Amino acid sequence: MEINVGDILQKGSDFFRIYSGSSNEIVLNRVFWNSIKERLEIYHDYDFCTYDDILNGVFAHYKSDDIEIIKKFEILKRKTKLKKLKSTYD
Secondary structure, eight states, X not given: OOOOTTOEEEETTEEEEEEEEXXXXXXXXXXXXXXXXXXXXXXXXXEEEOHHHHHTTSSEEEOTTOHHHHHHHHHHHXXXXXXXXXXXXX
């Protein structure tokens, strides 16, 4: 399996961009929808995973230009907007 910088990983409803990788660990940045700026942004803090986490299915792996990940980002955007609306009316 080829894993490159810029690829996207998904764990549950959380998304991560691969920042860098070494022989045993991958450094990740969280991707989130910024509802104020209305765009996807990268959180500049680090999370970590191993190659085994990807091979064992803990993280789903997508190439950055994969059509499926673009659809999932649209779902993330809608989910964030719904949460914001719900918190406004609660």
